[in-house]
Amino acid sequence: MAELKNDRYLRALLKQPVDxxxxxxxxxxxxxxxEYRELRAKAGDFMSLCRDxxxxxxxxxxxxxxxDLDAAILFSDILTIPDAMGLGLRxxxxxxxxxxxxxxxxxxxxxxxxxxxxxELGYVMNAVRTIRKGLNGDVPLIGFSGSPWTLxxxxxxxxxxxxxxxxxxxxxxxxxTLHLLLDKLADSVISYLNAQVAAGxxxxxxxxxxxxxxxxxxxxxxxxxxxxxxxxGLTRENEGRSVPVTLFTKNGGQWIEEIxxxxxxxxxxxxxxxxxxxxxxxxxxxxxxGNMDPSMLYASPERIGQEVQHILxxxxxxxxxxVFNLGxxxxxxxPPENAGAFIKAVNELSRPFHK
Amino acid sequence: MAELKNDRYLRALLKQPVDxxxxxxxxxxxxxxxEYRELRAKAGDFMSLCRDxxxxxxxxxxxxxxxDLDAAILFSDILTIPDAMGLGLRxxxxxxxxxxxxxxxxxxxxxxxxxxxxxELGYVMNAVRTIRKGLNGDVPLIGFSGSPWTLxxxxxxxxxxxxxxxxxxxxxxxxxTLHLLLDKLADSVISYLNAQVAAGxxxxxxxxxxxxxxxxxxxxxxxxxxxxxxxxGLTRENEGRSVPVTLFTKNGGQWIEEIxxxxxxxxxxxxxxxxxxxxxxxxxxxxxxGNMDPSMLYASPERIGQEVQHILxxxxxxxxxxVFNLGxxxxxxxPPENAGAFIKAVNELSRPFHK
Numbered sequence: 001m002a003e004l005k006n007d008r009y010l011r012a013l014l015k016q017p018v019d020x021x022x023x024x025x026x027x028x029x030x031x032x033x034x035e036y037r038e039l040r041a042k043a044g045d046f047m048s049l050c051r052d053x054x055x056x057x058x059x060x061x062x063x064x065x066x067x068d069l070d071a072a073i074l075f076s077d078i079l080t081i082p083d084a085m086g087l088g089l090r091x092x093x094x095x096x097x098x099x100x101x102x103x104x105x106x107x108x109x110x111x112x113x114x115x116x117x118x119x120e121l122g123y124v125m126n127a128v129r130t131i132r133k134g135l136n137g138d139v140p141l142i143g144f145s146g147s148p149w150t151l152x153x154x155x156x157x158x159x160x161x162x163x164x165x166x167x168x169x170x171x172x173x174x175x176x177t178l179h180l181l182l183d184k185l186a187d188s189v190i191s192y193l194n195a196q197v198a199a200g201x202x203x204x205x206x207x208x209x210x211x212x213x214x215x216x217x218x219x220x221x222x223x224x225x226x227x228x229x230x231x232x233g234l235t236r237e238n239e240g241r242s243v244p245v246t247l248f249t250k251n252g253g254q255w256i257e258e259i260x261x262x263x264x265x266x267x268x269x270x271x272x273x274x275x276x277x278x279x280x281x282x283x284x285x286x287x288x289x290g291n292m293d294p295s296m297l298y299a300s301p302e303r304i305g306q307e308v309q310h311i312l313x314x315x316x317x318x319x320x321x322x323v324f325n326l327g328x329x330x331x332x333x334x335p336p337e338n339a340g341a342f343i344k345a346v347n348e349l350s351r352p353f354h355k
Numbered sequence: 356m357a358e359l360k361n362d363r364y365l366r367a368l369l370k371q372p373v374d375x376x377x378x379x380x381x382x383x384x385x386x387x388x389x390e391y392r393e394l395r396a397k398a399g400d401f402m403s404l405c406r407d408x409x410x411x412x413x414x415x416x417x418x419x420x421x422x423d424l425d426a427a428i429l430f431s432d433i434l435t436i437p438d439a440m441g442l443g444l445r446x447x448x449x450x451x452x453x454x455x456x457x458x459x460x461x462x463x464x465x466x467x468x469x470x471x472x473x474x475e476l477g478y479v480m481n482a483v484r485t486i487r488k489g490l491n492g493d494v495p496l497i498g499f500s501g502s503p504w505t506l507x508x509x510x511x512x513x514x515x516x517x518x519x520x521x522x523x524x525x526x527x528x529x530x531x532t533l534h535l536l537l538d539k540l541a542d543s544v545i546s547y548l549n550a551q552v553a554a555g556x557x558x559x560x561x562x563x564x565x566x567x568x569x570x571x572x573x574x575x576x577x578x579x580x581x582x583x584x585x586x587x588g589l590t591r592e593n594e595g596r597s598v599p600v601t602l603f604t605k606n607g608g609q610w611i612e613e614i615x616x617x618x619x620x621x622x623x624x625x626x627x628x629x630x631x632x633x634x635x636x637x638x639x640x641x642x643x644x645g646n647m648d649p650s651m652l653y654a655s656p657e658r659i660g661q662e663v664q665h666i667l668x669x670x671x672x673x674x675x676x677x678v679f680n681l682g683x684x685x686x687x688x689x690p691p692e693n694a695g696a697f698i699k700a701v702n703e704l705s706r707p708f709h710k
Contacts, residue, residue: 164650215648272606303528
């Protein structure tokens with residue numbers, strides 16, 4: 001493997017000194033980029049794209065050609081595991097992901113196996129290997145998965161949801177069934193992420209998009225517990241370097257101390273919490289990733305720069321351990337030049353915070 | 356007016372002793388009740404129903420005939436004010452509320468006037484008067500409004516939204532335009548709620564359904580500030596009694612101290628915060644309303660009873676100042692007997708907490 005030229009992102013996650021705050025954007029490879037839309041128009045359906053290692057590599061690299069980013073993230077979907085479990089994933093226009101065979105009862109859960117990461121999910125590992133080659137050591141590659149709770153919401157609701165009534169019904173009326181599913185998902189995620197590391201992922205992130213719809217007790221029981229199990233089971237060193245792990249629960253600002261206590265290296269923050277408060281609460285335990293409102297990218301470059309400065313100041317001059325990011329994925333209708341203004345602002349404005 | 360027979364709800368909001376914890380449910384008059392659906396099927400479109408005082412009275416009273424509730428809430432919609440401002444409200448099947456003429460620019464905001472509560476909104480005041488008569492003093496009547504920020508989201512997005520990109524674009528790129536709109540909305544809400552009190556509402560609630568999608572700074576600037584202005588402008592006494600005011604920001608658990616500091620009487624909580632933590636944080640400043648996950652009503656009566664007991668214990672034996680409720684509106688597919696089990700559990704299990 002080519003030697004890593006820019007390791008700011010990995011160093012910041014481990015709270016080691018860096019010369020400027022590393023930055024990347026959730027969903028940085030995606031629809032807001034015209035070059036992505038162009039390639040996408042020529043290709044087939046969304047999952048076929050994820051299955052094509054060359055396509056996945058090309059779109060992973062696209063934002064890196066435009067912007068001075070400090071990390072690349074595997075182009076894939078969070079629902080690859082449920083798809084590999086045989087639930088029949090489709091993407092309906094305007095409707096998002098749909099499962100043809102959602103989970104409805106204990107019998108459905110019992111039938112599910114742990115997907116083999118080099119068999120049913122081998123296409124993801126091929127993509128990781130291809131992207132690592134394509135990156136040629138420029139920046140580290142982030143591998144990722146959805147959290148067990150988040151995957152389970154899609155598997156039980158049959159797709160996206162507003163009120164999550166089916167999974168909550170199961171959580172309150174048949175908790176054992178749900179726990180069996182979450183445990184199988186945790187084992188699957190461990191095997192999936194470890195295979196990504198073996199294939200070349202240099203850092204891992206777990207997206208708990210829907211943990212924030214739970215009460216504190218239910219979050220601990222149905223989401224955090226399984227993320228902690230995953231953290232315990234992950235390969236944390238490879239190629240002679242640490243493989244840092246970031247946990248991100250959207251709307252999880254109230255629970256960051258407990259998330260930090262799982263043993264992860266970093267906690268991702270959305271924009272509904274002040275990063276200064278978050279830092280005071282987690283202390284030196286973990287690095288923090290975040291946390292600009294993605295909608296700020298609709299404003300002018302000047303306003304974007306002011307917001308970057310504001311967040312850098314909030315994080316403070318004891319600057320180790322901050323990875324700049326949006327608080328959620330970039331919106332698909334953001335002008336690419338505004339994303340550029342954001343990245344540039346972090347690169348330039350963060351240097352005085354690293355003396 | 357008939358003398359009030361059951362004032363537990365009003366007393367609890369003022370942190371006065373009661374014999375048992377008062378309980379009502381957000382959206383208690385609504386689609387989960389077969390008698391509501393029956394009446395609704397015979398009648399016209401949703402806004403015509405809201406405009407019919409006899410219909411509004413009948414559906415407001417329906418849940419009180421089934422359950423031992425401690426309050427009634429005006430049957431109406433949160434979007435009556437924007438509708439009265441001339442934005443052309445429609446309800447599309449499966450799509451929710453839609454405005455034919457959403458707000459897009461400063462010019463649109465400048466054209467808007469403050470609706471006269473006894474003219475354009477006179478139908479709401481007629482409903483309040485009719486319901487007060489229909490209640491005959493059994494329980495107090497709650498009047499309500501959406502918060503300025505929440506109303507503005509619908510007015511600018513043109514309906515419901517997922518990412519709220521249009522209003523955030525305005526907040527970050529044209530904050531003055533948005534502030535002008537929010538200020539007009541705050542004035543409108545003050546006039547609207549004071550008219551509800553004059554017509555007979557005995558308590559007021561402001562629903563800030565979408566304040567929780569903002570960063571802490573933006574929440575203060577665009578939502579809380581205008582709710583505080585409203586609290587300052589409200590009639591707080593009528594018919595020789597206090598008219599308590601409750602503020603409810605969904606996903607606002609991180610900001611309850613600041614909400615409490617507005618001068619409101621009570622803070623509504625969703626289920627993403629422990630009510631014990633909330634109580635420790637706000638101290639004696641305000642009463643608290645909440646906070647069972649509405650999805651718990653899918654579970655068995657036994658499980659519902661356990662959850663009620665758990666929340667009562669969390670609130671603790673220093674029990675004054677708790678109004679039991681769901682953390683959000685009741686789901687439309689909840690079995691009515693489960694709602695009954697919930698109300699009964701609060702009535703029975705809460706007595707030992709009030710000695």
